[in-house]
Amino acid sequence: MTILIRFLIALCVVGIMAPAPALAYIDPVAGSVMLQVLIAGALGALFAFKQAGAAVKMTISRIWRRLTG
Amino acid sequence: MNGGRIGSSFRDPSGFLFTSGGTLYRQVQPVYARHYEHLWASGLYDALVAQSLLVPHDEAGLDLAPQPGAFKVLRPERVPMVSLPYEWCFGQLRAAALLTLRIQQLAIEHGMVLKDASAFNVQFRGAAPVFVDTLSFERLEEGKPWVAYRQFCQHFLAPLALQSLVDIRLRDLSRIYLDGVPLELASRLLPRRTWLQPWASLHIHLHARSIARFASTAGDAASAPAGSGDTAAISSKRVSRTGLTGLVAHLLSAVTRLHWAPGGTEWADYEVSHGYDSPGHAAKHEIVGRYLHQKRPRLVFDLGANTGEYSRLARSTGATVVAIDGDPSAVERAYRRFATDNETGILPLWIDLANPSPAQGWAHGEWPSLEARGPADLVMALALVHHLAIGNNLPLTRVAEFLSRLGRSIVLEWVPKEDPQVARLLRSREDVFVEYHEEGFAAAINKFFNVDERTPVGSTGRVLYLLSTRNAQ
Numbered sequence: 001m002t003i004l005i006r007f008l009i010a011l012c013v014v015g016i017m018a019p020a021p022a023l024a025y026i027d028p029v030a031g032s033v034m035l036q037v038l039i040a041g042a043l044g045a046l047f048a049f050k051q052a053g054a055a056v057k058m059t060i061s062r063i064w065r066r067l068t069g
Numbered sequence: 070m071n072g073g074r075i076g077s078s079f080r081d082p083s084g085f086l087f088t089s090g091g092t093l094y095r096q097v098q099p100v101y102a103r104h105y106e107h108l109w110a111s112g113l114y115d116a117l118v119a120q121s122l123l124v125p126h127d128e129a130g131l132d133l134a135p136q137p138g139a140f141k142v143l144r145p146e147r148v149p150m151v152s153l154p155y156e157w158c159f160g161q162l163r164a165a166a167l168l169t170l171r172i173q174q175l176a177i178e179h180g181m182v183l184k185d186a187s188a189f190n191v192q193f194r195g196a197a198p199v200f201v202d203t204l205s206f207e208r209l210e211e212g213k214p215w216v217a218y219r220q221f222c223q224h225f226l227a228p229l230a231l232q233s234l235v236d237i238r239l240r241d242l243s244r245i246y247l248d249g250v251p252l253e254l255a256s257r258l259l260p261r262r263t264w265l266q267p268w269a270s271l272h273i274h275l276h277a278r279s280i281a282r283f284a285s286t287a288g289d290a291a292s293a294p295a296g297s298g299d300t301a302a303i304s305s306k307r308v309s310r311t312g313l314t315g316l317v318a319h320l321l322s323a324v325t326r327l328h329w330a331p332g333g334t335e336w337a338d339y340e341v342s343h344g345y346d347s348p349g350h351a352a353k354h355e356i357v358g359r360y361l362h363q364k365r366p367r368l369v370f371d372l373g374a375n376t377g378e379y380s381r382l383a384r385s386t387g388a389t390v391v392a393i394d395g396d397p398s399a400v401e402r403a404y405r406r407f408a409t410d411n412e413t414g415i416l417p418l419w420i421d422l423a424n425p426s427p428a429q430g431w432a433h434g435e436w437p438s439l440e441a442r443g444p445a446d447l448v449m450a451l452a453l454v455h456h457l458a459i460g461n462n463l464p465l466t467r468v469a470e471f472l473s474r475l476g477r478s479i480v481l482e483w484v485p486k487e488d489p490q491v492a493r494l495l496r497s498r499e500d501v502f503v504e505y506h507e508e509g510f511a512a513a514i515n516k517f518f519n520v521d522e523r524t525p526v527g528s529t530g531r532v533l534y535l536l537s538t539r540n541a542q
Contacts (some may be wrong), residue, residue, distance in 0.1 A: 024207075024216040025081050026185050030303050031280035032219035039271055040312030041213070047315035 155244035166225035186221035191277035196412035212307035224251025268323035331398035366446030449478030473517035
């Protein structure tokens with residue numbers, strides 16, 4: 001009996017910890033997924049590069065303001 | 070939509086909308102419980118509502134659920150008038166696209182993602198777009214590609230690109246293709262030079278080719294049996310969170326680049342050439358204002374609203390106004406002005422009144438016709454009847470009958486044949502409109518309305534009528 005209760009508790013814990021079930025009710029379409037996989041890496045890198053550029057720009061302008069102001 | 074389930078709310082198993090006692094509710098099913106709880110726990114709901122990006126809701130009693138086993142029953146805030154993407158001007162669709170992407174960015178930051186990106190999930194409070202589907206969010210599974218990428222491109226990017234780069238009238242493709250413009254069609258219609266633009270070549274041209282290639286060779290995930298090799302191959306594909314963020318940022322930059330300049334259409338300059346001298350214009354303004362104060366409507370349909378001068382007058386009496394016009398430039402200008410003014414009480418819509426939005430979608434029941442979203446407390450039809458009667462060969466009786474179905478009261482302007490605006494319509498055609506005179510007009514309206522007031526507009530020859538629809542509820 002104790003084993004059964006332990007098993008049920010473990011099952012509940014696993015149930016809570018498990019990732020939420022996907023509710024993708026729309027068809028992602030194979031070709032769309034494939035393209036996304038192909039381009040996302042490059043677009044992610046581009047985004048990260050732009051973010052880094054913006055951060056550098058902001059830091060330089062802050063230093064410049066401090067020096068001139 | 071007087072009660073029961075909302076016609077369009079059946080595709081997503083997470084829940085559905087229904088009305089009861091005139092109030093809108095949403096039943097949330099247990100399958101969505103974890104996502105709903107994360108929406109709250111992650112702070113995403115609060116962030117979205119605080120920025121007016123999502124309609125707020127409160128929780129109602131489970132006893133209201135029309136189906137047993139509900140996880141929650143929500144009472145979302147209602148928008149005053151439901152509008153449909155194929156009724157929006159370019160600026161409205163663009164604003165809805167930017168809203169969707171902004172929400173997707175915020176969702177990713179909170180560990181969630183939009184599981185759909187339908188334009189029908191956006192509504193307008195005046196000129197401000199707002200997301201209305203609380204159940205569109207699901208927990209972000211690391212590595213999972215964005216399921217709604219294709220839907221976003223079909224619902225937003227392709228129609229915006231076509232309207233901006235080919236012809237504004239291609240907006241009407243959205244009325245035919247309710248799940249968005251097929252990318253293969255958009256790719257074929259867009260100019261070849263767009264291949265040189267990275268956003269268009271990636272998200273439309275190559276996207277369309279990739280869809281076609283995998284549909285014909287590997288077979289779509291949907292068409293492959295569950296657990297088969299194809300489905301497994303697709304579901305094993307991974308996109309990092311940085312990749313997902315980069316994809317959304319790239320789409321955002323693409324939408325931001327797309328513009329359309331209004332102008333060059335028939336009624337774009339109507340406000341400065343409407344056929345009135347200044348005293349006539351002032352008199353019309355005064356009479357319409359008096360009629361509006363008399364009726365004190367809560368919802369007004371301003372038909373043939375142009376850039377919304379009289380919509381503003383109706384709004385000043387406290388009414389919520391739907392400003393409808395068939396000219397894309399006029400509606401675009403009205404929308405931009407209202408957006409600049411943060412106007413939340415006037416909703417401009419681009420609708421051809423000679424062919425107004427029908428009941429659409431599955432079993433004619435998904436998206437309601439314009440008429441089904443009425444009746445308005447008051448309809449304004451100012452300088453409109455001659456366009457319908459002469460410009461579209463519509464008998465006056467038919468015009469009056471349709472107006473009686475749209476509103477409980479009507480403010481209607483009669484424009485005689487001698488008026489320069491009517492003469493302009495008759496300039497290049499034979500005058501076959503033998504019944505177009507005020508007696509004929511009076512006979513037509515008497516079939517459907519009681520005449521509350523009749524006021525000539527100064528010495529212009531035009532006449533304003535205040536009518537009450539017979540048997541109006």
